[in-house]
Amino acid sequence: MQVKTKKLGRPVNSEVDMRLQLIKHARQLFLTMPYDKVSIRLVTRKAGASSALIRYYFGDKERLFESTVMSIAEPIFDEVRKSSKCNSYEQFITLATSLFQQIKNTPQLPAFLSNIMQLPPQDFKRVIVEQAFIDLSIELYDEVFSQLSCAGLLRKDMDAKLCRFSWVNFIFFPFIVPRERYGLQDIEMEGQFLDKIFQHNLQLMTHGFILPK
Secondary structure, three states, X not given: OOOOOOOXXXXXXXXXXXXXXXXXXXXXXXXXXXXXXXXXXXXXXXHOOOOHXXXXXXXXXXXXXXXXXXXXXXXXXXHHHXXXXXXXXXXXXXXXXXXXXXXXXXXXXXXXXXXXXXXOOOOHHHHHHHHHHHHHHHHHHHHHHHHHHHOXXXXXXXXXXHHHHHHHHHHHHHHHOOHHHXXXXXXXXXXXXXXXXXXXXXXXXXXXXXXXX
16 A cells, blocks of 8 residues: 655645744734834743744734734725725715724724824834825726726815825724823724714715815
8 A cells, every 4th residue: 555645844835824823923012012022032922832933924023013003904994895886976985984993894904093193204114004004095096096086076276186095084083193192182992983973084084175965
């Protein structure tokens, strides 16, 4: 009887699975702990892997952080792109709601963004986060506001570029304001408040630069 021998080396599927496992555990740690407290050893211990695999897949901790941030941002914008057609008032509301919900549904993301955005502008962690969330959004925003303009949904006396800037602020600002600022106004940043401020900002948008139905 012929004996089958196993091929040496890690199968491709296993490599993909391990890389995803490392990103999964890195995401949990980076979202809930200060960057300096998240060590390569801690990530690999959580993933049940060797520290050498971080170097194998990512090179170093900084690149692991970058891959982790992209793993958070890309699914958000991929989902939002499904609603990126904006030729009507209703479609604009659907898109804005989808973007807001995608951010909200990542529980630790708001605090993470808030903490990162308080770092100095040249800090590599802030640079990575800004590139991930801003670069991924620019093309989407250009497409959306081009459609709004072509469909005649923007007020004629409003600057389309400034409207886009306001829209970004309305969607993202509640998530990046330091929690202490909310506390000073006796506001608790939680799901119900976020839903309320989104509806409020939606009204500001529709009464400010989107023509009503």
